[in-house]
Amino acid sequence: MNVQELIQFAKEAREKAYVPYSKFQVGAAIRTKNNKIYKGANIENASYGLTNCAERTAIFKAVSEGDRDLEEIAVIADTEGPVSPCGACRQVMVEFFAPDAKVYLANLKGEVLETTVKELLPGAFKQEDLDESKKN
Ligand SMILES: O=c1ccn([C@H]2C[C@H](O)[C@@H](CO)O2)c(=O)[nH]1
Ligand SMILES: [Zn+2]
Numbered sequence: 669m670n671v672q673e674l675i676q677f678a679k680e681a682r683e684k685a686y687v688p689y690s691k692f693q694v695g696a697a698i699r700t701k702n703n704k705i706y707k708g709a710n711i712e713n714a715s716y717g718l719t720n721c722a723e724r725t726a727i728f729k730a731v732s733e734g735d736r737d738l739e740e741i742a743v744i745a746d747t748e749g750p751v752s753p754c755g756a757c758r759q760v761m762v763e764f765f766a767p768d769a770k771v772y773l774a775n776l777k778g779e780v781l782e783t784t785v786k787e788l789l790p791g792a793f794k795q796e797d798l799d800e801s802k803k804n
Pocket of ligand 1: 687690692693694709710711712719720721722723743751752753754757
């Protein structure tokens with residue numbers, strides 16, 4: 669499985685976006701450590717704030733199937749430069765990916781920015797911060 673294949677899965681997922689409000693379609697695809705693929709699209713709501721981004725849709729699909737060992741993720745949208753995940757999605761990535769996990773941020777022009785979870789959210793709040801507080 670190469671990067672272009674994962675991006676292609678994200679592109680397929682994007683076609684399923686439910687975006688009557690923004691009309692901005694986003695797709696994501698995750699490869700797990702066992703080489704399973706989970707795809708997700710953004711799903712909006714008449715109560716705008718309830719929108720679920722493509723990245724979180726894909727992560728929640730994997731985790732709710734019992735797959736928590738996530739290896740890498742690709743995200744694609746029709747943006748000028750590579751799409752940029754929102755803060756909520758960055759925090760959720762931190763929960764289920766290793767800090768050095770690869771994140772491929774793509775657009776329909778074929779541009780791809782290869783980054784990592786920790787580059788996207790340096791200094792993230794983590795599970796171990798909670799564990800640390802229990803010692804006090
Ligand atoms: O990385 C991103 C950025 C935005 N969106 C969605 C949320 C909303 O449906 C639309 C506009 O913000 O794009 C995503 O799914 N992922
Ligand atoms: Zn998001």
